[in-house]
Amino acid sequence: MSKHVSRPGRLTALGRSIRHAGAQRVWPLLRSRPYVAILAVVLALVFCASSVIGLRVALGLRDRPPGIPAATATGVPATMIALPTIPTIPPAAAPPTAAPTPIPTVTGVVFDSSGAYAFPVAGDPATYRWAHYHWDGTNAADIEARFGLTRAQFEAATRAPLVAITSGTALHHSGNIGGLGYVVQGDDGIDYYYGHMSELWVPDGTRVEAGQPLGRIGNTGATARFIEPHLHLSVGPRDTLWDQPASINAAEQLQTLFGLAWQARPTPTVPFAQPAGAPVTHPDARIVTTFERAQAGALAEPAVEIGLAPGAAETLDVVSTLDGVVNVSRWTEAYGTRIQITNETADSTVVISGVQEWLVEDGDVVTHGQVVGRWNPAQQPTLHYMIYQNGVLIDPTPTLGLPIAE
Numbered sequence: 001m002s003k004h005v006s007r008p009g010r011l012t013a014l015g016r017s018i019r020h021a022g023a024q025r026v027w028p029l030l031r032s033r034p035y036v037a038i039l040a041v042v043l044a045l046v047f048c049a050s051s052v053i054g055l056r057v058a059l060g061l062r063d064r065p066p067g068i069p070a071a072t073a074t075g076v077p078a079t080m081i082a083l084p085t086i087p088t089i090p091p092a093a094a095p096p097t098a099a100p101t102p103i104p105t106v107t108g109v110v111f112d113s114s115g116a117y118a119f120p121v122a123g124d125p126a127t128y129r130w131a132h133y134h135w136d137g138t139n140a141a142d143i144e145a146r147f148g149l150t151r152a153q154f155e156a157a158t159r160a161p162l163v164a165i166t167s168g169t170a171l172h173h174s175g176n177i178g179g180l181g182y183v184v185q186g187d188d189g190i191d192y193y194y195g196h197m198s199e200l201w202v203p204d205g206t207r208v209e210a211g212q213p214l215g216r217i218g219n220t221g222a223t224a225r226f227i228e229p230h231l232h233l234s235v236g237p238r239d240t241l242w243d244q245p246a247s248i249n250a251a252e253q254l255q256t257l258f259g260l261a262w263q264a265r266p267t268p269t270v271p272f273a274q275p276a277g278a279p280v281t282h283p284d285a286r287i288v289t290t291f292e293r294a295q296a297g298a299l300a301e302p303a304v305e306i307g308l309a310p311g312a313a314e315t316l317d318v319v320s321t322l323d324g325v326v327n328v329s330r331w332t333e334a335y336g337t338r339i340q341i342t343n344e345t346a347d348s349t350v351v352i353s354g355v356q357e358w359l360v361e362d363g364d365v366v367t368h369g370q371v372v373g374r375w376n377p378a379q380q381p382t383l384h385y386m387i388y389q390n391g392v393l394i395d396p397t398p399t400l401g402l403p404i405a406e
């Protein structure tokens with residue numbers, strides 16, 4: 001959903017034009033002047049290394065396992081570098097998961113008319129939403145709780161059991177990016193990847209039938225742990241799941257099988273603006289964890305923390321520090337509700353976590369200073385605040401204008 005990462009199409013086109021130029025002019029030059037060739041190689045290595053570092057940071061903001069094996073050690077999606085394919089790295093050993101015995105009884109599974117296919121999340125599909133394309137433009141679907149649910153409904157939806165979409169073999173597919181997951185190799189010749197699960201209920205290699213419980217929806221994996229639980233689903237002909245572009249669009253597949261429509265993702269444009277000021281205007285607001293300390297590991301996520309003097313416990317308005325488009329992750333476990341505001345023109349994103357109430361929804365356009373949520377320091381003593389500029393996490397302190405607590 002965040003828009004701070006370039007879409008793969010542009011890079012593919014760039015790669016094509018670079019290859020074209022290489023064939024025409026660069027290669028003959030390099031052959032005649034070997035020093036130029038050596039310099040070019042060194043520059044290319046430096047460029048690749050710095051790109052990889054930048055991309056790894058950017059990946060922390062929003063989940064990104066669609067086009068890569070969940071266990072790729074670099075964490076860099078193949079689609080984002082228009083260069084040779086990253087070699088396949090064997091999946092990391094699956095983290096231990098407590099499979100309940102017996103497996104819970106799962107009800108409310110929705111089947112297609114033939115009975116050969118089951119909607120992968122147990123319960124009413126109308127509780128969920130997904131877009132035609134994954135947030136980065138790829139063909140995966142993030143199936144997540146729709147807006148307008150009560151907190152109890154939201155909690156049920158984000159703990160729902162996942163079931164095999166069709167009959168086949170369930171293979172564990174877990175790693176640091178996609179978290180716990182399965183690839184269901186369907187008898188229909190199609191592979192279905194389930195990412196970010198919280199529990200795996202069947203052993204690797206289990207023969208499953210359509211609708212058979214596999215585990216639970218979750219937010220495991222480095223890229224999902226700070227956002228709300230959802231199912232990352234990607235679909236592809238046997239053994240092509242990690243090819244990009246994927247040849248099967250997951251949302252279209254869900255529509256074909258179950259007649260369920262995706263939700264269009266709003267794409268408003270907002271004029272160039274950059275973050276300024278603090279998300280709370282209280283005179284006692286202070287930086288209580290600096291960016292330096294957060295970077296050094298004081299926090300799970302490298303945000304600065306904003307707090308008040310002890311005892312100041314009134315509920316405060318939280319305001320946007322940027323003109324942009326909103327993306328909300330609701331009631332997350334790690335830092336409460338997370339409000340992300342992106343100005344795509346400036347490639348700038350602010351992330352405010354720790355609010356108890358949000359007053360905006362996904363796709364809303366907000367302006368600087370607009371109230372977007374409320375924060376109760378008695379419930380959550382600090383607000384977490386981050387700025388991504390050009391996809392890279394930067395120190396927000398100079399923009400905040402807040403004193404640093406002793």
Ligand SMILES: [Zn+2]
Binds near residue numbers: 065233
């Ligand atoms: Zn996803």
